[in-house]
Amino acid sequence: MTNTVEDTMTTIATAEPVLQVEGLTTSFRVGGTWRKVVRDMSFSVAPRETVAIVGESGSGKSVTSLSIMRLLPKYSSRIEGSVRLGGRDLLALSDEEMRKVRGNDISMIFQEPMTSLNPIFPIGKQISEAILCHRDVSKAEAKREVLQLLDKVRIPNAMNRFDEFPHQFSGGMRQRVMIAMALASRPKLLIADEPTTALDVTIQGQILDLIKELQDEEGMAVLFITHDMGVVAEVSDRTIVMFRGDAVETGTTDDIFHRGNHPYTRALLSAVPRLGSMNGRENPASFPIIDIASGALTRAEEEGPDPAPHDQPVLSVQNLVTRFDIRSGLFSRRTGAVHAVENVSFSVKPGETLSLVGESGCGKSTTGRSITRLVEPTSGTIEVDGYNVRQLDPATLRKMRRTIQMVFQDPFASLDPRMTAGRAVMEPFIEHKLGSTARARDKAADLFERVGLSAEMMDRYPHEFSGGQRQRIAIARSLMLDPKVIIADEAVSALDVSIKAQVCNLLLDLQKDFNLAYLFISHDMAVVERVSHRVAVMYLGEIVEIGPRQAVFENPQHPYTKKLMSAVPVPDPARRSLRRDLMTDEILSPVRPAGYVPPQRQYREVSEGHLVQVE
Incomplete structure (x- = not known):
């Protein structure tokens, strides 16, 4: 029988720790000298207890777990202190003895x-x-x-x-x-290193529930490493907050969330998007930002722009269908098709943000790529600022793409590693022959400043920037051609929580300054609630619910919309014992046999502009 939270905490308090870490210090050899990246870490994990180590990229949390497992390179790293598992000091074991411990007494789940x-x-x-x-x-x-x-x-x-x-x-x-x-x-100890970061919200919910259930059944200790404070609240008994290699605050998860003292803890919590925080509001709102060093509020929450109600749409999509043929056999005959996007219609006005949400495989990204004809649509009508996109010849299509730009999820993959950041931002301007190289450099320098970077950074290469800075460069590049529409495809999904807040604020500021229309593609419901004017929920290539953000979030009608919202981790330790009972089925396949004719869908209007697919 599953213990109550109170019983579990009593058991934890009286049990001998499974893992005891004292004075753990990890250094790496850099240029002939040893640089400490984790300093004097001490903590313990008891049977059935979950201890979370939380912090942003570069804080040292993953290095801590790799040090415990002794998985760091032998000759370029140095581990000091004591790591005891059931009374044995792991740092004193031979390589052969440590191999027997890994996967047997301690197991580890990695992010990817x-x-x-x-x-x-x-x-x-x-x-x-x-x-x-x-x-x-x-x-x-x-x-x-x-x-x-x-x-x-x-x-x-x-x-x-x-x-x-x-x-x-x-x-x-x-x-x-x-x-x-x-x-x-x-194993006696399970180390979970960002096990849910790259997963859709419903899958993340299932994995969190699963770890809780297996911990109850097996009596394991769990060391959970993450930067997501919503996940921390739902899974951990105690929390360690790391910042630049130091444990800056340690305590019960309830204390950390409600009585956190360190400015960095408060900064992390302030940046967490909370589902329901926008109730009663029509327009988007920026995230409040707290200075890490002082704990002072450096940016208060501000309401986003309100699109002009009578403006004509700058992007209009009608009955969009995109399918990918499946061929098999000796003669590669068409045996079926992936119905990636099926009869999708929407429009976006200048200054408006429409968010497409749904799980991986629902057709969100294919919709964005079909609009720009990075993927060729099968049928439907796409109009961008007066252009009929599907009828354009290559030369006119190239010209049209000045009006609509894309920002992708992984900026490191979309930036040429051999090209400086400044050159990458200047390149679209030069390629479209819009002016001289000197003018391109001046415009790029101005955009670097606008996105919160210094013009002096233009001569650096992509690997010399952090993930958040690289995403800012990608945003600057997308603005170089003065577009009217930006398609942001999971543009903040891979970022740390505070960087995510800063980039979302930047997007709202740029929208206000340039009257930009955004098609914001994401599976993060809490971020979508914060930045959207309208929301469209996609499932298996179809829009199942669309409407004003306030209507969709405060009065969701479709079962799939409700499922997405119920799966969002909430930064509230009171939900520690929650079980969502989400279905464990995988998202259904969009593959259909040759000749399949999809049913005609009907929609009912719940309120003005709020449409729901009739099941």
Whole structure:
């Protein structure tokens, strides 16, 4: 039977710690000298207890976990202090002894399962290997245990999926496979390093529930590493806040959230988007920003721009369909199609933000790429600032793209690593022959200042910037051609919470200054609530609900919209014992057989402009 929170806390308080870390200091050799990146960390984790280490990229939280596991490079790193697991000092063990500890007494789940799973072996074989390496059992016994583990982590149809490969699983299901592998040897301690950061909100909710349930069932201690304060509130008993290699505050999660003293703790909490914080408001609002050093409020919350009610749409999409043929057999005959976008219609006015939300695979990004014809639509009408996009020849299409620009999720992938940041921003201006190189440099310097960077940074290369700074460069580049529409495709999804708040504020400021229309593509419902005028919810390539942001968030009608909202982690420790009971099914496939004719969808109007698909 599952313990209550009170019973669990009593058990934790009286139990011997599974992990005891004292004075942990980790250094890296940089240019012949040792630089400390984690300084004097001390904490413990008891059976059934979850301790969260929270902080932004570069704070040292992942290095702490890798130091405990002794997974850092041997000759360029140095680990000092004491790390005791069940009375044994892990730092004093030989390499061979430590290999027996890893995966047996301590298991670790990493952020990106696709880089942790071997793509050429079936998942069943990979989990079996974890069992066979540490225990004296037969292959048949190992397979039976793997099937039980796959059932335990709620992977449907485990027997048939045993021989499938990692690429045949969705992101959420791959993370479940990693959890099954981590649990294969029944570890005393599970280290979860950002296990939900890259996942859709509903999948994230399922993984958090799963870890809670398995912890109750197995009695494990969990060390949970994240930068998401909403996740911290829902999973952790105690929290350690890290900033630039130091533990700046430690306490129960309730104390940290309600009585946090350090300015950095308060800055992290102030930047967390909270679902429901916009109730009663029509327009977007910026995030309040707190200075990390002083704890002073450096930017108060400000209401975003209100689009002019009578303006004509600058972007209009009618009955958009995008499908990708599936061919197979000796003659590559068309046997089916991926119905990525199916009969989608919407419009966006100058100064307005329309957000497309939904899980991975619902067609959000394909919609954005179809509008710019980075992907060729199958049918439908797209009008951008007077251009009929689908009828444009290559020369006119190139000219049209000056009006509509895209900002992608990963700026490091969209910036040329061999090109300076200044040159990357100047390039569109030069390629479109809009002026001289000197004029392009002047305009780029002005945009660098507008997006919160210094013009002196123009001569640096992408690797010399942080993730948030690279995203600012991508935004500056998108503004170089004076567009009227910007498609932001998961533009803040991979950013730390405070950087995410700053970039969202920047987008709102630029919208106010340039009267920009945004198509904001995201799966982060709390951010969408903050930045949107209107919201469209997509599922399996179709819009199932669309309307003013206030109407959709305060009165959601479609079951899928309600499911998305119920899955959002809320930064409230009172929800520690919550179980969402979300369905563990994967999102259904948009693949259809050749000749399939989709049904005609009907919509009912709930209130003015608020439409819901009739099931």
